[in-house]
Amino acid sequence: MLDGTVPALKLRGLVKRFDAKLAVGGVDLDVPTGSFYGLLGPNGAGKTTCLSMAVGLLRPSQGRAYVLGHDVWADPVEAKRRLGVLPDSVRMFDRLSGPELLAYQGLLRGMPPDLIETRAGELLDVLGLADAGRTLVVDYSAGMKKKIGLACALLHAPRLLVLDEPFESVDPVAGSLIRDILHRYVETGGTVIFSSHVMEVVEKICTHVAILADGRIKAVGTLNEVRAGRDLEDVFVEVVGGRVATGEELTWL
Numbered sequence: 409m410l411d412g413t414v415p416a417l418k419l420r421g422l423v424k425r426f427d428a429k430l431a432v433g434g435v436d437l438d439v440p441t442g443s444f445y446g447l448l449g450p451n452g453a454g455k456t457t458c459l460s461m462a463v464g465l466l467r468p469s470q471g472r473a474y475v476l477g478h479d480v481w482a483d484p485v486e487a488k489r490r491l492g493v494l495p496d497s498v499r500m501f502d503r504l505s506g507p508e509l510l511a512y513q514g515l516l517r518g519m520p521p522d523l524i525e526t527r528a529g530e531l532l533d534v535l536g537l538a539d540a541g542r543t544l545v546v547d548y549s550a551g552m553k554k555k556i557g558l559a560c561a562l563l564h565a566p567r568l569l570v571l572d573e574p575f576e577s578v579d580p581v582a583g584s585l586i587r588d589i590l591h592r593y594v595e596t597g598g599t600v601i602f603s604s605h606v607m608e609v610v611e612k613i614c615t616h617v618a619i620l621a622d623g624r625i626k627a628v629g630t631l632n633e634v635r636a637g638r639d640l641e642d643v644f645v646e647v648v649g650g651r652v653a654t655g656e657e658l659t660w661l
């Protein structure tokens with residue numbers, strides 16, 4: 409469904425400094441509408457920092473982010489209306505039950521209560537969270553927290569989903585379910601960008617990939633362009649410059 413019009417997400421010159429630490433060192437990225445975009449990178453590469461700036465959760469030191477042409481920082485209402493976000497778990501209001509959290513999200517979005525109730529019920533059902541009842545989200549397992557976070561991101565039917573490690577901590581069944589839901593979402597005109605370490609998932613579902621290391625984009629393009637006929641994992645290790653064990657380390661183990 410790539411339509412070649414305004415990118416769903418456009419990042420220009422994004423920089424983030426934490427005191428002396430340069431976490432993101434100037435990122436430019438175009439996420440085409442209708443793409444399923446994987447943002448790969450090793451631990452500490454700057455993925456979360458980059459996505460947090462892209463969605464208006466963290467103010468950039470420099471640079472701009474646009475959601476479907478709307479500047480996230482200058483025009484936040486229009487940008488956020490079109491945006492669903494799965495942040496890292498620290499940012500969730502987790503002293504609520506799943507249905508309460510969804511109701512809270514829906515009301516913040518200005519949705520009518522009956523629409524919230526219908527959609528929340530469906531989302532909890534599809535994601536296998538209906539049985540959790542009144543359990544507070546803080547007491548959910550890590551995988552359940554991912555799923556309720558995804559439900560919150562989907563509730564207002566956004567045009568762009570930005571997901572921080574949606575496949576982390578979820579079991580294979582839940583992972584496959586999330587993949588199916590996201591696939592359907594992209595097939596019906598939505599756009600997804602997500603961060604991940606899981607090469608198989610990225611290789612299986614993404615149309616586009618960017619590899620981030622040391623706060624900079626090291627490789628970017630369609631999956632086939634970046635892979636260039638090789639395993640994505642080999643490309644990743646080469647681009648990122650992974651350390652290879654010589655067998656001489658940890659000899660005391």
Ligand SMILES: Nc1ncnc2c1ncn2[C@@H]1O[C@H](COP(=O)(O)OP(=O)(O)OP(=O)(O)O)[C@@H](O)[C@H]1O
Nearest residue numbers: 426429430431449450451452453454455456457458
């Ligand atoms: N609030 C902060 N204060 C200081 N340094 C930070 C802060 N947030 C992130 N950093 C640093 O910025 C760098 C990038 O972190 P970030 O969390 O964006 O990486 P990541 O690619 O998401 O990593 P991971 O895959 O391990 O989650 C790291 O060196 C991290 O220590």
